Amino acid sequence: MLIDTAQASAQQTADAPAVRVEGVSKSFAGSVALEPISMRIERGEFLTLLGPSGCGKTTLLNLIAGFLEADQGELYIHDKPVTRVPPYQREIGIVFQNYALFPHMSVARNVGYGLRTRGVPKAEAERRVREALALVKLEDFADRRPRQLSGGQQQRVALARALVIRPRVLLLDEPFSALDRNLRAAMQVELREIQTSLGLTTVFVTHDQGEALSMSDRIAVMSRATIRQIGTPSEIYDHPQNHFVASFVGDANMFRATLLEAEGSDARLKLGETEARITSFQTDLPAPGPVTLFVRPEHCHLAEPGTPGTIPATVALSVYQGSHTELHVDCPLAEGGRAMLRVPSRTSVAPGEPLAIGLAESGAAVFGAED
Ligand SMILES: Nc1ncnc2c1ncn2[C@@H]1O[C@H](COP(=O)(O)OP(=O)(O)OP(=O)(O)O)[C@@H](O)[C@H]1O
Numbered sequence: 001m002l003i004d005t006a007q008a009s010a011q012q013t014a015d016a017p018a019v020r021v022e023g024v025s026k027s028f029a030g031s032v033a034l035e036p037i038s039m040r041i042e043r044g045e046f047l048t049l050l051g052p053s054g055c056g057k058t059t060l061l062n063l064i065a066g067f068l069e070a071d072q073g074e075l076y077i078h079d080k081p082v083t084r085v086p087p088y089q090r091e092i093g094i095v096f097q098n099y100a101l102f103p104h105m106s107v108a109r110n111v112g113y114g115l116r117t118r119g120v121p122k123a124e125a126e127r128r129v130r131e132a133l134a135l136v137k138l139e140d141f142a143d144r145r146p147r148q149l150s151g152g153q154q155q156r157v158a159l160a161r162a163l164v165i166r167p168r169v170l171l172l173d174e175p176f177s178a179l180d181r182n183l184r185a186a187m188q189v190e191l192r193e194i195q196t197s198l199g200l201t202t203v204f205v206t207h208d209q210g211e212a213l214s215m216s217d218r219i220a221v222m223s224r225a226t227i228r229q230i231g232t233p234s235e236i237y238d239h240p241q242n243h244f245v246a247s248f249v250g251d252a253n254m255f256r257a258t259l260l261e262a263e264g265s266d267a268r269l270k271l272g273e274t275e276a277r278i279t280s281f282q283t284d285l286p287a288p289g290p291v292t293l294f295v296r297p298e299h300c301h302l303a304e305p306g307t308p309g310t311i312p313a314t315v316a317l318s319v320y321q322g323s324h325t326e327l328h329v330d331c332p333l334a335e336g337g338r339a340m341l342r343v344p345s346r347t348s349v350a351p352g353e354p355l356a357i358g359l360a361e362s363g364a365a366v367f368g369a370e371d
């Protein structure tokens with residue numbers, strides 16, 4: 001019986017998420033930086049916190065790292081409560097936006113810093129520093145000073161310094177935002193390769209939706225101090241659950257409409273002068289009344305003006321994109337008066353020309369006022 005219990009408990013620990021956040025919140029001088037948040041981050045998972053400036057991403061990361069103390073709630077790492085454990089005992093590696101390297105130390109000493117503070121014997125420390133530098137492809141740079149490195153190389157040193165301690169969780173706060181576009185893309189691939197090969201649980205902060213979509217196993221989309229949706233990149237992109245997520249991730253057309261009736265996921269809508277039927281991907285539609293109809297440009301097509309069930313618009317600008325052309329249209333029913341269509345590059349349309357936006361039967365959603 002005793003053994004059974006021990007086995008069960010070992011099993012539980014093995015199945016436990018890498019990080020469990022339970023009702024954790026944070027305010028600064030009475031202003032809420034993070035509403036109570038609960039989430040699990042699975043072992044080996046690459047989870048991205050995505051959201052606009054000031055939404056609480058760094059606050060959540062700093063709470064997990066232990067640099068901030070939660071007002072309420074509990075944090076667990078590998079099932080162990082860590083809410084009152086100091087940062088250096090949480091076995092977490094962290095990489096910030098500004099590399100935060102020690103300028104007077106060589107690359108090797110920078111990387112070895114966390115090992116020296118942990119009292120790792122010299123020979124082992126040297127071996128682990130070499131391994132970490134090899135992982136980020138900087139073996140030949142061990143004796144340089146940070147100022148003798150490019151921005152991308154400095155960020156790789158910061159990554160090696162975080163990895164060398166063999167953290168249980170790696171936290172990265174906008175690590176590539178200071179890098180130019182090409183370097184950033186290369187570093188994204190490199191980080192993902194290292195992370196996958198080590199099976200390392202990673203929490204990555206960005207406000208760049210492209211970066212989030214391309215790198216993550218799951219994305220937590222945040223706004224105004226809370227998580228608005230958490231899911232795989234395709235769940236977030238194809239099935240956003242609210243107006244904020246739909247407009248923050250990817251291109252979205254939003255039309256003012258009235259929901260006349262709904263049955264299951266089928267909806268009949270009044271769109272200005274016309275009526276349209278759509279099949280939504282939602283399981284719950286809002287109550288009949290004023291709503292926002294959400295449709296991605298890929299679920300819209302060009303239609304003849306006046307076709308029933310289509311939305312009238314006028315061409316404002318056509319932008320050639322090689323494989324297709326983006327038609328930006330003036331549309332009184334659209335939020336902000338603008339919508340966008342993608343059409344084949346050969347389509348010839350002149351600014352001022354009237355057209356109609358046709359809607360695909362599926363791929364749309366209807367958000368109520370509180371979404
Ligand atoms: N130490 C602090 N003292 C007071 N207010 C703070 C402090 N740190 C953060 N805040 C506030 O908490 C909110 C969330 O800040 P946070 O740094 O978590 O945002 P963020 O999502 O990381 O933004 P960014 O993308 O600009 O880095 C903001 O309104 C911010 O002004």
Ligand SMILES: [Mg+2]
Nearest residue numbers: 057058059173
């Ligand atoms: Mg931040």
